[in-house]
Amino acid sequence: MHQDAERVLLTEEQVLARVRRLGEEISRDYAGKELLVVGILKGAVIFMADLVRCLTIPARLDFMALSSYGVSSRSSGVVRILKDLEQDITGLDVLVVEDIVDTGLTLNYLRENLCTRDPASLKVCTLLDKPERRKVAVAVDYNGFTIPDEFVVGYGLDYNGRYRNLRDILVLKREVYTRPAAGDGGCAGGEQGV
Numbered sequence: 001m002h003q004d005a006e007r008v009l010l011t012e013e014q015v016l017a018r019v020r021r022l023g024e025e026i027s028r029d030y031a032g033k034e035l036l037v038v039g040i041l042k043g044a045v046i047f048m049a050d051l052v053r054c055l056t057i058p059a060r061l062d063f064m065a066l067s068s069y070g071v072s073s074r075s076s077g078v079v080r081i082l083k084d085l086e087q088d089i090t091g092l093d094v095l096v097v098e099d100i101v102d103t104g105l106t107l108n109y110l111r112e113n114l115c116t117r118d119p120a121s122l123k124v125c126t127l128l129d130k131p132e133r134r135k136v137a138v139a140v141d142y143n144g145f146t147i148p149d150e151f152v153v154g155y156g157l158d159y160n161g162r163y164r165n166l167r168d169i170l171v172l173k174r175e176v177y178t179r180p181a182a183g184d185g186g187c188a189g190g191e192q193g194v
């Protein structure tokens with residue numbers, strides 16, 4: 001286990017077993033259709049890579065990158081598109097893939113934004129759901145694990161850009177995200193969405 005971790009929340013094996021089942025479920029639900037899988041950079045990339053390889057239906061991939069306007073305005077729900085989709089999604093079956101739904105602000109914005117583009121259908125798959133932190137109610141169609149309100153990293157999830165490449169999902173030691181650190185842009189963190 002990584003030295004900055006307090007404990008393992010989900011092992012790589014547990015995650016991959018769940019991802020396989022999600023892939024089967026999604027493939028059944030979309031049988032006979034082709035999916036456009038939209039990964040939300042950067043947190044979703046590892047999960048998305050594993051999930052799409054568990055699909056038995058045709059799938060195309062695209063990506064979006066979003067950013068909230070700084071920590072203080074996170075609660076306002078103001079989200080900025082840093083990178084938009086490369087294709088028009090009108091008439092397509094779209095599955096948004098996220099690593100985690102925390103306050104729900106990112107997903108709420110995404111749902112509203114993508115709906116205006118008239119996809120044939122729009123569903124959301126998240127690996128992790130942290131309902132205790134929710135600020136806005138948002139529909140999640142596929143959820144890997146419901147987790148408690150703890151700061152988790154690994155398997156794509158980061159703290160200040162780090163730990164995404166760890167294979168397990170780990171609970172970060174409190175002292176790691178409460179200590180002011182040089183080079184972290186003065187952001188003391190404490191929120192999952194950083």
Ligand code: PRP
Nearest residue numbers: 041042043101102103104105106193194
């Ligand atoms: C994280 C996470 C989700 C979002 C969830 O992304 O990957 O996209 O926050 O938080 P919310 O429900 O409170 O909106 P982040 O903005 O940290 O970017 P990243 O994916 O590049 O880490």
Ligand code: MN
Nearest residue numbers: 040041042043
């Ligand atoms: Mn993200």
Ligand code: MG
Nearest residue numbers: 043158193194
């Ligand atoms: Mg992040």
